[in-house]
Amino acid sequence: MSDAMPDRDHGAGGPSMDDIHVLDFSLRRGSFERSVRIRSRRRVIALVGESGAGKTSLLYAVAGLLRPQRGRIEIAGRCLFDSERGIDVPAHRRRIGYVFQDARLFPHLNVRRNLLYGLHGEARHAPRFAFEAVVELLGIAPLLERDIAGLSGGESQRVALGRALLSQPQILLLDEPLSMLDMNRRDELLPYLQRVRDEIALPMIYVSHYPEEVRRIADEVHTIGA
Numbered sequence: 001m002s003d004a005m006p007d008r009d010h011g012a013g014g015p016s017m018d019d020i021h022v023l024d025f026s027l028r029r030g031s032f033e034r035s036v037r038i039r040s041r042r043r044v045i046a047l048v049g050e051s052g053a054g055k056t057s058l059l060y061a062v063a064g065l066l067r068p069q070r071g072r073i074e075i076a077g078r079c080l081f082d083s084e085r086g087i088d089v090p091a092h093r094r095r096i097g098y099v100f101q102d103a104r105l106f107p108h109l110n111v112r113r114n115l116l117y118g119l120h121g122e123a124r125h126a127p128r129f130a131f132e133a134v135v136e137l138l139g140i141a142p143l144l145e146r147d148i149a150g151l152s153g154g155e156s157q158r159v160a161l162g163r164a165l166l167s168q169p170q171i172l173l174l175d176e177p178l179s180m181l182d183m184n185r186r187d188e189l190l191p192y193l194q195r196v197r198d199e200i201a202l203p204m205i206y207v208s209h210y211p212e213e214v215r216r217i218a219d220e221v222h223t224i225g226a
């Protein structure tokens with residue numbers, strides 16, 4: 001089932017004929033099996049569904065961490081997997097920024113070093129998302145010299161989002177980034193997620209349990225397992 005939201009103004013980086021996502025595949029994890037058929041021209045889509053429906057598994061397949069049994073995955077027109085054509089782009093070449101439920105920051109590095117970790121390897125050369133711009137976008141400047149252990153859940157998620165952007169992704173995958181936060185912290189973080197959505201023209205796939213959260217972020221909602 002899918003449910004298109006009203007159009008949002010995405011500016012110059014908005015949807016075009018090329019912005020077509022195709023998630024048309026079947027996967028298996030132990031005894032769990034899930035097939036999905038999603039085609040979308042919306043840049044930001046959400047996957048919702050009950051616990052165990054397979055939302056995280058679908059993100060893993062997009063990220064190249066789980067290989068589907070068959071099918072095709074295209075994000076913004078870029079083919080990542082096609083069993084018929086023998087295409088399976090390795091995970092490290094998919095240019096994915098992944099934000100998990102828990103921020104998964106390096107506890108022995110401070111905020112600045114966690115962010116700079118994202119900006120390593122090829123990402124350092126002519127980055128599309130520069131360090132200062134990402135720090136400004138996410139309001140991280142006051143946190144830069146702080147230790148990870150002292151950050152609130154919302155601050156940690158902003159740093160995790162910043163690190164993901166600095167890795168210069170072509171796709172942003174968000175796996176319930178607000179789920180570990182209480183209501184107040186969720187309300188604090190949501191505007192930053194909206195800024196990322198509006199100011200950075202990246203395709204985003206957003207997994208969530210919360211209809212309210214999804215309505216505020218995604219252009220289109222797909223229910224998994226219905």
Ligand SMILES: Nc1ncnc2c1ncn2[C@@H]1O[C@H](COP(=O)(O)OP(=O)(O)OP(=O)(O)O)[C@@H](O)[C@H]1O
Pocket residue numbers: 029030031032049050051052053054055056057058
């Ligand atoms: N490593 C694994 N090996 C075998 N089965 C697994 C593995 N990881 C998850 N599963 C099973 O795959 C199914 C889908 O799990 P998944 O985490 O993708 O669901 P989800 O919709 O993201 O759930 P939640 O909302 O609770 O995070 C579940 O039945 C789960 O038990």
